[in-house]
Amino acid sequence: MLPAALRRWLRRPKRSDPRLLSQFFFADERVTRVVAEINGLDAEQDPQQYLVLLNQLHLSQAHLLAVLERIMEECIPTQRHSRDYLVKFPEEVLVDNLGNHMLFAAECLLAGTFPELEEADGAQLRPQARNLLCSLELARTVLREQSLSQPSSYPEPVRAVLVQFDRLFAEFELSYVSSLVAVKSPEEIYRQQEIIVLFCDTVERALRLGYLTQEMIDGYEPLLMFTIPRLAIISGLLIYPEGPLSLERSPEEMSRVFSPFYNLLKKIRDLLRVLSVEELCVLERSLCTAELEDPCGPDIPPVWGAAVSRVDLPAPFSLLEVPCATPPTSTCKMQLGLPGAIDDPGTNWQRGPQPLGSSPGTGIDATLDAHWSELRSRYSSTKDMLHTLFVCISGVADQLQTNFASDMRSILKTVFKIVASQAEPSEEPSASRE
Template sequence: MMLPSVVRRWLNRPKKSDPRPLAKFFHIDEEVNAIVNELQCLDVRKDPQNYLVLLSQLHSSQERLLTLLEQILEQCVPTKRRQRDYHLKFPDDIVNNTMTTHLLFAAELIVGGTFVEVEEADGVLLRPLAQKLLRSLEDLRHILREQSLEDPGIYPDAAHKALIEYDNLCAEFELRYMSLVVSVKTPEEIYEQQEVAVLFCETVYRALQQGYLTQEMIDDCEPELMISIPRLAIISGLLIFPDGPLNLQKGSEEMSELFSPFYGLLKKIRELLSILTEGELLSLERALCSASSEDPSVHLSSCLSSAVHSNSSHPDASTPNGQSAPNNKHEDSTQETTEECKKPVTGTDFPTQSLSSSPDDAHDMSQDIKLQHEGKPSEILRNMHFRCTMRRSRFQDVRSRYRSDSDMLHRLFVCIAGVADQLQTNFASDLRVILKTVFEAVSSRQQHDAERTTEDTSRLPDCSVCQILEQQTSRALLVTPEWIPDSASTQCMSCYATFTLLRRRHHCRSCGKIFCSRCSSYSSSLPHVHNSQPVRVCSHCYHVHCSPQDRVTQDAAQHLP
């Protein structure tokens, strides 16, 4: 009874050169089973050194097996997989490619009654789930191994169901086990992190509009963005989105964990930012986006002259000697001040207007506008003129603390860069997660990848039918394929088995490629075959390009020429 099974496995076993995932799975699975059998027959006390070597080999083989299972999951059921949103709760350094291997090893320990990383009571509660996970993995391995002996090019419904069940159990065990091993974030911490991610995204969108960054830099995830984006986000959070995660109206204990340690320094940065002119802010942001190896003082000095020139006509701009620009006529000054005070400084107007007013000034001006409906015009004018005069005085008072405008910008640069660098040091894991989210959201390739359909993932680059379907809108292929000459290939174009006297060449009537009998053991009616008789087709064309009503059962295809 065992002979037919052994013969079938020997005749149908995939070639090691076969690149298809199921064919690779067969050989890795055989390797794992061989190592396990050798370990079971080994006496640990007599040969402990060999035992350790075999354990290392088993770990490596299992890791390759699970990696291949991950590829098969992404190929077969990419849209039906269990969501892993809970990864946001875990520290970034534990979410890696080898985590599944660690989880299955932990499940084996729990089933065996060994509790290493969890308390015994928690392990007892996890044991039923661990048993289901290991049983599901064994069933999946059996189904895929048998299918690799039948046809490594397709995945039947049983394989799909087993893959989905294994994926769901793996995700459930991962969440419950890792929640016991590591400290997970609270919903409030996750929400705060998402707020920071939104701020970073808005910062990048504005930087793209201003020309500080390019879309190519975002798509290529250039390393310098890890430095420039947090720096620019500090300015955006203090000036443009003051109600976001950098809301200084809250106490430091109410702010995001990332920025609360810098509460006092952020208030001083906001004070300086509030008195900058548009040109000065432009110079500062460009300097913050420059390469970290450059000297910021050189960049600021080169930009400052143009910044001062562009803001020399601004009402709040200071002259090079630090004094306010003189007014020749009192009437012009009054009219200019009145018009200025009618423009409240808000985040939505940024940066098309002056930034020489603080948030408190914006509140004062809004009160002035409100008084227009309550007081006399002459009283309103005097009140507004008094407030603007006080604001000018505060503007000059802050600037007088520094030797020059260049010195003020340089110190502001150092403060902002220092906070951003400390974020990289103190919250490296959180910042990596946030920046990864930003790159995924802003990347121009994200939309293209999202538009890929399940059919696209089944297409082969060297299939003539796939290439023609990409260029036409009709699903029916009416063009007779060009057959590849027999002399053009010495091996099957699917499983790469070498042709011999016994292993003959067969052409697929759909794509014209050359296959062995095993890889072209299907038949279907094709649109370009006028007599509508079923003809030989390969496994790929049968499952991807042939319509279900035209397919013929595999038993009826055994007598095809």
């Protein structure tokens, strides 16, 4: 017995050894030592020391898992179990110590306690927890032995044990989190990606029209958390009507973020369609500043249909920029999706109700014209109509932040990553000389 123990002592790696298996040896040794101290302590006699040791255990386990993760990335990078399911999790679940929390939950389940779970769910997860912890103990044993013999190599038995542990960990993680919270379906994930695309297109358009600046985006201006969703509601209803805010779908087919506002979005869309180009510019600028501007003049004459394509036209993805009617704001332009429409710089948008996409001398459909006139007649003035739109659009956008805070944080976080300025990589001196 002594010679074997002596050989193990002599084979111990040095603490300064940078190899991962050597680092694992000392991380594993620390976990074993803390567990032994906890087992030898009477928690009732010394509760303060018990809490101290418990905290040390959590920290040492987290370090052990971090080293184990690096070993798997080095040893079995192409055999790792897919973690694509993580996109289904709510943002608040994706914390840095999620792996440590999973192991703690597995230990509780194996001990017969079901923290945060219904008893039936806990009983169903218990076999998975047992398999995971057994696999972890096997992996620790195999890696310890390998660190004492050949810490520079990963033979096939070591790789097989790691592949099994990685698979069992991923399966337990998905099952446990799914029992705790509602995870997104593949359809909802796709719909959320559609919203991200809409928001990115909205930001690109707002930059081009001068509503936003790149400096505001790169500086993560807090007001943008509200401005972008507000402008996106207009873009989704008016400019990209076949996108995620398509009202041709049923509410059940829309993203759960927007489906509760289905009927209100219909009313907003109908009002947006009767705005002139100038009125739309006023509304969008107001939504950016969170304060309604006064329309130019006492009552702006409508440019019927100028702000939206005819209802019988296909979805406008080939966008056209048309100058805004406000003379001082040269950057204020409106993207219009009118297939076949001609961008005529000489067009005077203040001369009267000349709809975009119609030939001179031809009027828009009489029924549609009457409907739009009836909608406008419900309001005492243009300012009253714009105020109603301002309040409704702001209300929907603000409710998104309140009712779907996690989804909106995830969406906006991705949008900012995409639209923020990318740092240009510095060139190597040799490459510059070439």
